[in-house]
Amino acid sequence: MTQMISQTFDVKGGPHYGRENVPKIRAALDELGLDGFLIPHEDEYDNEYLPDCNERLLWATGFSGSAGAALVMKDRAAVFVDGRYTLQVKNQVDGGIFEYADLVEQGMAGWIEENGKAGEKIGYDARLHSPAALHQLQVAAGRAGVTLVPVSENPVDRAWTDRPEPPMTPVIPHPIEYAGEDHGSKRARIGKIVGKEGADAAVITAPPSIAWLFNVRGSDVSRSPLPLSAAIIDKDGTATFFVAPEKITDETRAHLGNEIALRPESEFGAGLAEYNGKTVRVDPTTASAWVLESLRGGGAEVQQAEDPVMRPKARKNAAEIEGARQAHIRDGGAIVQFLHWLDTFAQSGEVDEIEAAQKLESFRKQLPELRDLSFDTISGAQGNGAFAHYRVSEATNLKLAQGTLYLVDSGGQYPDGTTDITRTVPIGAPTAEMRTQFTRVLKGHIALSMVRFPKGTTGTQLDVLARLPLWQAGFDYDHGTGHGVGSFLGVHEGPQRISKAANTVPLEPGMIVSNEPGYYKADGYGIRIENLQFVTEAADIPGGERPMLGFETLTVAPIHKGLIDTHLLTADELAWLDSYHAMVRQRVLPLVSGDVADWLLKATEPLAGATP
Structure with missing residues (x-):
């Protein structure tokens, strides 16, 4: 697999993009007889990370954010962005060309309803919109007297004459030792689900689902080992894999076998049309409106339901859990070397955010198993740490200054697992306020680690545990507490999550989730503590009446004791922390030596005996 590890710090985009490219788009609108065109960030695959050829929003506006x-x-x-990007959009997008608008409160639908002129024709590419989003836009357009027009040729693609070529990296088999189940067994299971719920077939459009179902991986996009493609699985377990022929090697062809038909991705539309008179299952949250329209246009009956691969993929089997455990131990060795470096060399106050991110990357790159980062490292010093999704660039780079906190959120992609960890480290002596807030965050983290809960419990029901110590003091954080994580797949995976937002998906054994409460003081500092953990069947509770589930922690790296106010911890919380640090020491100590090993021994010394 092609390695795409190194992170760059020159953020693409800028006001000149809009100045140069909006006139080209308007010329294409004239040629197509349109008054306007909708440009979402999403691509045909609804990916978190986009290949360069699908960065249409960036090319049109200069905005490089992820939403x-x-x-x-x-x-x-x-141009529409959410609250994370209100400052960034003004730096990157020309306000003389674009009005800045709110993606969440107003959105494109609200803007059309308020600003659309009767008789205007606004084009859209149905491949880039979900059915629900498109319906909302159509309702708003109708109220404004505007007509939404589907286009066969995207005017952005027409105007983008130097558009990069689509990625053509090889699709490679994912070994059974890591997958834990061959794709024939997976397809049989998924086929039964499809047939049991009254469908003849299911369309699978989410690249992670396809990769899991066929036990393949790729490198068409950075940070997620995915081959861009599409698939249809029939209720008997046979399937069709729509993928560029150039991506299929002889090894992969043999791996897929004769129950998976290979067709060029360009024939996906024709493949959908072949289901005339049949019932086809489609997930309206991951498939585009174009998929539904193509099926209905071909005479199929559409059954809108959750991607049948999503939950089986989320419930990791024994091999995947063991792979995740080993990946985290290996990753933990790199993290411990980096934390030692932060506690020694970086205490000078002269290291900057980029240098720190590069240093962490250098430790991970020493691991031969590393395939990529799992996302661009969040390296936030001083006030930059208060931006939960901060991305360092040459323009924003700050020093890890004395008397401040440094927040680093990072991860790696390994063949046996995907990692994601956040640690907060003091540079110099922390203030009493920093220690108090850190300890409140830690208390929430520990509560979510120790909890026992009955079958059927959702992440929404557990979210308050992580927030309670902050709430009681009048604080909160504005992101979710936990997201699902894939097995050498995406670092963000559904359908489970731990969040204030309503989620009806129960947590089930084998699901991996993050545990990452935080606190962010504007213009001051950021605090987040993140471990990955997986749902497991808990040991029986003496005197209990019902079996319970719980969590087992995967991440192995010290939590900085210099930021902990032990007077705010209970005896049980201190015991959890000491037990966690004992596990870190046992698993990671064999991987380090010399000064790093000495540092790790000190960093994991028990706190028991400290007065709670």
């Missing part, structure tokens, strides 16, 4: 949209009209334009 957003734009609407380019002949005489006006708007």
Whole structure:
């Protein structure tokens, strides 16, 4: 697999993108007889990370964030972002061309309803919109007297004459020792689910689902080992894999066998049309409106339901859990070397965010198993740490200054697992306030680690445990507490999550989730403590009446004791921390030596005996 490890710190984008490219888009609108065009961030695969050829929003506006949209009209334009990007969008997008608008409260639908002119025709590419999002846009357009027009040729693609070629990296088999189940067994299981619920077949459009189902991986996008493709699985377990022929090697062809038909991805539309008169299951949250329209246009009956691969993929089997455990031990060795470096060399106050991120990357790169980072490292010093999803660039780079906190959120992709860890470290002496807030975050983290809960419990029901110590003091954080994580797949995986937002998916044994409460003081510092953990069947509780589930922690790296106010911890919390640090010492000590080993021994010394 092609390695795509190194992180760059020159953020793409800027006001010149819009100045140069909006006129080109407007020329294409004239040629197509349109008054405007909708440009979402999403691509045809609804990916978290986009290949360069699908960065349409960036090319049109100059905005490089991970969520957003734009609407380019002949005489006006708007760019939409959420609260994370209100400052970034003003730096990257020309306010003389684009109106800055809110992606969440107003959105493109609200803007069309308020600003659309009767008789205007606004184009859209049905491959880039979910059915629900498109319906909302159509309702708003109807109220404004605007007509939404599907296009066969995307005007952005038409105007983007130097658009990069689509990625053509090889699809490679994912070994059974890591997958834990061959793809024939998986397909049989998924086929039964499809047939039991009354469908003849299911369309699978999410690249992680396809990779899991066929036991393959790729490198078409950075940070997630995915081959961009599409698939249809029939209720008998046979399947069709729509993928560029150039990506399939002889080894992969043999791996897939004769129950998976290979067809060029360009024939996906024709493949959908072949289900005339049959019932086809489609997930409206991951498949595009184009998929539903193509099926219905071909005479199929569409059954809208959750991607049948999603939950089986989320419930990791024994091999996947063991792979995750080994990946985290290996990753923990690199993290411990980095934490030692932070506690020694970086205490000078002269190290900056980029240098720190590169140092961490250098430790991970020493591991021959590393295939990629699992996301761009969040390396936040001083006030930058208060931006939960901060991305360091040459323009924002700050020093790890004395008397401040440094927050680092990072992860690696290994053939046996995906890691994601956040640690907060003091540079110099922390203030009493920093220690108090860190300890409150730690208390929430420990509560979510120790909890026992009955079958059927969702992450939404557990979320308050991580927030309670902060709430009681009048604080909170504005991101979710936990997301699912894939097995050498995406670092963000559904359908489970731990969040205030309503989620009806019960936590089940084998599901991996993050545990990452935080606190962010604007212009001051950020605190987050993140471990990955998986759901397991808990030991029987003496005197209990019902079997319980719990969590087992995967991440192995010290939590900085210099930031802990032990007077705020209970005896049980201190015992959990000492037990966790004993596990870290046992698993990671064999991987380090010399000064690093000495540091690790000190960093994991028990706190028991400290007065709670």
